[in-house]
Amino acid sequence: MQENRVDSPNDAGPHQHAHTAPTTQQMRTVGQRRRDAEEKLEHHLQEARQKDHPEETEEPEAEDSGNT
Secondary structure (H helix, E strand, C coil): CCCCCCCCCCCCCCCCCCCCCCCHHHHHHHHHHHHHHHHHHHHHHHHHHHHHCHHHHCCHHHHHHHHC
């Protein structure tokens, strides 16, 4: 059987208990990973849209690029 080590000083592993607040660094890491995942998802969605509707891949900015 596994011992109950909730109050053990050796219980500082990667698994936090429900009552332990994450550190600032952990929150920053989670935020960065979330932003990266959202960016990657958006990129994949754009690629999927382009495959479904190739005529919509032209950007209107390309026509106006000579007017600057």
